[in-house]
Amino acid sequence: MKIVLQKAKNASVAVDGSVVGKIAEGYVLLVGITHEDTEEQADQLANKLVKLRIWEDEDEKMNHSIIDHGGDILSISQFTLYANAKKGNRPSFTDAARPDVAEPLWHYFNNKLTSLGMTVETGVFGAMMDVSLTNIGPTTIILEA
Structure with missing residues (x-):
């Protein structure tokens, strides 16, 4: 999982x-x-994510988790994170799980986040989506299992 x-x-x-x-x-x-x-990896990433201290405290240090700070989650399934563009100019997506494997695990992951106290909004699995956001910081972190 990435x-x-x-x-x-x-x-x-x-x-x-x-x-x-x-x-x-x-x-x-x-x-x-x-x-x-696996579901075990999804559990590990969900637990890591909600405890990750990247929200500023009163001294402007990254010391608070999203649970401490408050906030919600917007989860988007993104098979293109497993694109392989090493050969040629058209990426290969063979490293991404098939939809019948990926979709249930993505739902499992989102449900795990909910069980950890998060409010989770989602996109639609497999749909062409328009995602809009205003990034804070900007802060962008990659987590992998």
Whole structure:
């Protein structure tokens, strides 16, 4: 599993011009899943993500987690995180898990975040989506299992 996490002042995702997920301040997650990924890895990443101290305290040091700070999560499935562009000019996506594997694990991951106290909005798995966000910092972190 690979996650690109961005701190956001606000974010939304639309499908066919209709907003399907929206948050105020929090995290936007682009979530890529490969063939070998497991629920155990999803659990580890979810636990890491909610405890990650990247929100500023009163001294402007990154000492607070999203749980401490408050905020929501917008989770977007993103198979292109497993693109391989080493050969030629057209990326290969064979490292990305098939939809029948990736979609249930993505839902499992989102449900795990919810069980950890987070409010989670999502895009639509497999859809062409328009994602908008205002990045804070900018702060962008890549997490991998």
